[in-house]
Amino acid sequence: xxWFEIIPSxxxxxxxxxxIAAPTIYIGNWFFLNGxxxxxxxxxxxxxxxxxxxxxxxxxxxxxxxxxxEAIDERPTLMSDIRILPLGAGQDVGRSxxxxxxxxxNIMLDCGLHMGFYDDRxxxxxxxxxxxxxxxxxxxxxxxxxxxxxxCGALPYMTEVVGYNGPLYMTYPTKAICPLLLEDFRKxxxxxxxxxxxxxxxxxxxxxxxxxxxSLGQTVKVDTDFEIKAYYAGHVLGAAMFxxxxxxxxxxxxxxxxxxxDRHLGSAxxxxxxxxxxxxxxxxxxxxxxxxxxxERDFMAxxxxxxxxxxxxxVPVFAVGRAQExxxxxxxxxxxxxxxxxxxxxxxxxxxxxxxxxxFVSWTNEKIQSTFHQKNIFDFKHIKPWDRSYVxxxxxxxxxxxxxxxxAGYSLHLFKKWAPDEKNMIIIPGYCVANTVxxxxxxxxxxxxxxxxxxxxxxxxHYMSFxxxxxxxxxxxxxxxxxxxxxxxxxxxxxxxxxxxxxxQDELKIPCYKPANGETVTISTPHGVPVDIEPGxxxxxxxxxxxxxxxEKRSKQMRGTLIIKDGRLRLVRPSTAMNELGLVHHxxxxxxxxPSSINIRPITLVSLIQxxxxxxxxxxxxxxxxxxxxxxxxxxxxxxxxxxxxxxNGDVDIAWTLNNELLGQRVSSxxxxxxxxxxxxxxxxxxxxxxxxxxxx
Numbered sequence: 001x002x003w004f005e006i007i008p009s010x011x012x013x014x015x016x017x018x019x020i021a022a023p024t025i026y027i028g029n030w031f032f033l034n035g036x037x038x039x040x041x042x043x044x045x046x047x048x049x050x051x052x053x054x055x056x057x058x059x060x061x062x063x064x065x066x067x068x069x070e071a072i073d074e075r076p077t078l079m080s081d082i083r084i085l086p087l088g089a090g091q092d093v094g095r096s097x098x099x100x101x102x103x104x105x106n107i108m109l110d111c112g113l114h115m116g117f118y119d120d121r122x123x124x125x126x127x128x129x130x131x132x133x134x135x136x137x138x139x140x141x142x143x144x145x146x147x148x149x150x151x152c153g154a155l156p157y158m159t160e161v162v163g164y165n166g167p168l169y170m171t172y173p174t175k176a177i178c179p180l181l182l183e184d185f186r187k188x189x190x191x192x193x194x195x196x197x198x199x200x201x202x203x204x205x206x207x208x209x210x211x212x213x214x215s216l217g218q219t220v221k222v223d224t225d226f227e228i229k230a231y232y233a234g235h236v237l238g239a240a241m242f243x244x245x246x247x248x249x250x251x252x253x254x255x256x257x258x259x260x261x262d263r264h265l266g267s268a269x270x271x272x273x274x275x276x277x278x279x280x281x282x283x284x285x286x287x288x289x290x291x292x293x294x295x296e297r298d299f300m301a302x303x304x305x306x307x308x309x310x311x312x313x314x315v316p317v318f319a320v321g322r323a324q325e326x327x328x329x330x331x332x333x334x335x336x337x338x339x340x341x342x343x344x345x346x347x348x349x350x351x352x353x354x355x356x357x358x359x360f361v362s363w364t365n366e367k368i369q370s371t372f373h374q375k376n377i378f379d380f381k382h383i384k385p386w387d388r389s390y391v392x393x394x395x396x397x398x399x400x401x402x403x404x405x406x407x408a409g410y411s412l413h414l415f416k417k418w419a420p421d422e423k424n425m426i427i428i429p430g431y432c433v434a435n436t437v438x439x440x441x442x443x444x445x446x447x448x449x450x451x452x453x454x455x456x457x458x459x460x461x462h463y464m465s466f467x468x469x470x471x472x473x474x475x476x477x478x479x480x481x482x483x484x485x486x487x488x489x490x491x492x493x494x495x496x497x498x499x500x501x502x503x504x505q506d507e508l509k510i511p512c513y514k515p516a517n518g519e520t521v522t523i524s525t526p527h528g529v530p531v532d533i534e535p536g537x538x539x540x541x542x543x544x545x546x547x548x549x550x551x552e553k554r555s556k557q558m559r560g561t562l563i564i565k566d567g568r569l570r571l572v573r574p575s576t577a578m579n580e581l582g583l584v585h586h587x588x589x590x591x592x593x594x595p596s597s598i599n600i601r602p603i604t605l606v607s608l609i610q611x612x613x614x615x616x617x618x619x620x621x622x623x624x625x626x627x628x629x630x631x632x633x634x635x636x637x638x639x640x641x642x643x644x645x646x647x648x649n650g651d652v653d654i655a656w657t658l659n660n661e662l663l664g665q666r667v668s669s670x671x672x673x674x675x676x677x678x679x680x681x682x683x684x685x686x687x688x689x690x691x692x693x694x695x696x697x
Contacts, residue, residue: 082249082277082523087124088112089491090517093283094150094433096491097124098253100279103246105226108142109253109279113153115407116435118189123154123198126162128518134163141222144170145255146239147178147320149185150433156182159210160203169220171230172213173238173360177320179208180352184319188408216240234258234268235468236321237356237363243273248528250275252482256491257281259474262292263328264357264377266365268470270482276525278484282492282514283431283469285500299326299464300333302427306460307341307396311423314459316411316438318404319347322429322466324357326400327383334382346386346401346410354378386410391417404430406437416450419457426459429466472500479508486523487512534560534572548623559659590661592654592668596675605646608674609635615670616663625663642667 082102088095095114100107113122129138135158142164144152152174158164170178182204190197214220219229226246233239235256244251252275257268289295306313317323323345330343357378361369368377386399391414401411406428415437418424432438437448446457470478479487487504489497489512497514504512515521537560545553561577563570578585609627612635616625628636633646642656642663652671656664 080525080527082251082525084277084279084488084513084515084521084523085128086490086515086517086519087126087128088114088517089150090515090519091492091494091497092434092517093431093491093493095122095124095154096145096151096255097154098279098490099129100244100251102244102249102251103226105140105223105246106138107244108139109242110145110151110255111142111153111155111158112148112150113185115150115403115405115433116439123157125518126158134165136163136165139164139166140226141167141169143228143242143244143253144168144174144178145233145242145253146171146236147174147181148236148256148318149181151255152178153182153185156199156203156207159207161199165210167222168207168211169214169222169228169242170211171238171240172215173356173363174240175208175211175213176356176360177238177353179204181319182207184402214240231270232266232268232363234261234265237265237360241268241270243270243275248530249525251277251279252484254278254280254478256283256468257470257474257478258468259470259477260292261365262325262468264324264364264368265468268474268478270478272481272483274483274485276484277486277488277523278479278482279488279490280475280478281469282475282489282497282500284465284467284471284496285475285489285492286496287465287471288473289465289471295464295466296329299329299427299429299466302425302462302464303330303398304339306423306425307398309423310396311421311425311460312396312418313398314411314414314418314424314426315398315400316404316406316415316426316428317400317402317430319402320353321468322404323347323400323402324354324378325466325468326429327380328377330398331377331380331382341396341398343383343398344386344390344400345383346399346414354380404428405432405439406441407433412437415457416455419448419455419459422458422460424459425462427462427464429464431467431469472503475500476503476508479504479510484510485525486510488521488523489514529569531562531569531571533558534570534576536576537571537573540573552623588658590656590658590664592664594652594654594668594672594675596650596652596679604678605629605632605635608644608671611674612637612667612670616666637663637667644671 082100085099085101086097087099088097089110089112092114094112094116096110096112098109100109111124115122126135129135142155142158144155146152147170152170155168155178159168183201186197186199186201186204212220214228214230216230216232219227221227228245229243230240231243233241233255235258239255239257241252241254241257244253250273252270252273254268258265259267261267303313315326317326327345333339334341334343357364358372358376361372364372371377383400386401390397399414401409401414403409403411406412406415415426419426426441428438428442432442440448441457441461442463448455448457487510489500492500492514494514494516501512501514504510513521513523537558541556541558545556548556558571560571561574563572563577563580572580575585577583606629609629613625613627616627616637625638630636635644636642637644638660641660642654644667645653645655647653652675654664654668654671656667
């Protein structure tokens with residue numbers, strides 16, 4: 001049968017099947033991708049649908065688990081993987097909430113709200129973790145880096161409304177100040193007529209009862225083989241970076257930090273802990289700021305120019321952090337320049353917060369700590385509490401008002417009153433989240449609609465970065481200090497993250513990721529076998545390398561006996577192992593013997609010692625060997641670790657133990673060359689003497 005006979009047969013046979021199968025496959029595929037109730041929605045049509053895809057995969061009944069969080073003890077991840085899922089602060093600033101899964105533990109890092117939204121979008125989408133019911137079965141612990149609302153504002157909502165009864169970890173200052181800011185936020189956002197708000201005062205109190213405070217440098221054991229440690233982060237009072245270890249996997253979360261010391265706080269620092277993953281903020285990841293003193297001079301020049309022309313200066317700040325920094329600056333300047341202008345602080349929290357600064361003075365910088373017993377720098381003499389009646393008061397004044405992004409509260413109220421007057425000035429000293437009035441103002445918008453009334457902002461608008469976030473240089477500095485294997489960027493805008501990621505990958509040669517909200521990053525970590533090392537073995541190695549160079553220390557090997565007992569590995573000294581196992585100690589000694597046809601006299605022995613000292617101690621990078629002549633036929637090297645003896649028949653015997661094998665080989669080689677050289681020399685002398693003798697007659 002030829003090809004033109006086969007083709008018609010195939011068409012007649014397969015044609016009807018294709019006419020039936022093609023529409024069936026098409027319709028089935030459409031239902032699979034688009035029909036939510038016709039099949040599982042486990043394929044993504046577009047990256048933009050990814051977040052909704054995660055939301056649709058709930059942990060209910062027999063449905064699929066989300067990629068982000070697995071139910072505890074239900075579907076554990078691979079022990080060598082670390083998974084990171086941002087519910088907030090992924091390619092965005094605000095609503096920080098990062099879920100990590102490592103070593104079978106699910107950990108939430110921060111639980112903040114978004115200042116730019118006033119509906120459900122202000123909180124992280126907890127339904128990604130669980131559709132209905134409490135979160136306690138799915139989260140092992142929650143760690144809060146500091147008290148700013150974009151890092152802790154959703155905490156009472158999660159614990160009391162959604163439901164979570166597990167441990168919450170934060171530092172002592174954060175635990176003290178956090179409820180003040182939460183209560184202030186509750187008052188501002190609660191509807192005056194319906195009394196409906198995101199949570200109640202009782203919710204805040206019950207939430208804070210779950211908090212376990214930690215100190216700087218304290219290692220807290222959360223669970224079996226699960227511990228955390230806090231490091232100083234600068235930024236605000238009580239802010240901390242957290243080192244997390246689960247089994248052999250390690251991760252560092254920076255939260256917000258500042259590597260530049262300011263007038264009241266020190267700079268962030270961390271050990272060279274070499275974690276598998278570093279999750280770092282990237283708010284100013286594409287910026288390198290000018291010097292602090294230059295910014296302070298510019299700030300004071302603008303303030304003085306405005307008040308001398310009779311204008312009012314509005315500085316929107318959060319009640320804690322930049323407020324104290326700028327108050328210290330103004331207080332110092334006024335005392336030095338003798339400038340008489342009223343300064344007010346429009347926040348009901350100012351006095352309480354300043355009390356906590358005095359209480360936790362050990363968290364401030366060294367200068368404040370050293371002078372605190374003489375003068376409390378937070379006891380401001382020129383800055384007075386604000387009163388509502390001062391709004392219409394004529395004349396110049398300077399007002400610090402919270403919150404810092406003009407999204408509510410005193411700062412927004414004063415902005416509405418003073419914005420139409422071109423003599424007035426507003427200085428925004430920190431970052432403003434998108435969709436807030438502060439952000440819109442900095443982007444150039446000058447007409448605003450408040451309660452149906454349009455307001456045109458004619459006042460002078462200035463942005464001066466007194467932000468307590470690290471810039472690109474500071475972020476790179478922390479990465480260099482920490483030396484992670486991978487870097488994950490959060491709390492930053494997408495374009496800023498692109499710039500910083502390129503810098504980390506090109507300059508530091510470290511893999512870098514920037515997941516969006518709802519996007520999971522899975523990072524594989526190398527498998528490791530934990531071995532406990534006997535302290536005596538470490539001390540022994542320390543003594544052996546006390547006088548050697550750093551390069552030689554790195555190449556020095558630790559030798560011991562490996563014991564496996566009760567599922568644990570221990571590296572101990574041989575003597576310890578033998579005592580535990582009841583074994584008798586035996587020492588194996590190696591000997592190398594060289595027959596010698598020459599008589600090694602004392603003068604020759606001195607030449608041998610000189611040769612050994614010259615050859616063994618020629619390298620400046622190595623420790624010096626001590627060579628001692630004990631008698632006419634015995635040499636000790638390094639306190640009897642190696643012995644060279646001359647036998648009665650003239651043979652040379654070299655003895656050493658296993659620990660000095662390399663030294664024994666070197667000494668043997670040099671002595672063999674020495675004997676060969678003197679043997680050949682002696683032979684030449686004998687031949688010469690024979691040649692000089694007269695032949696017998």
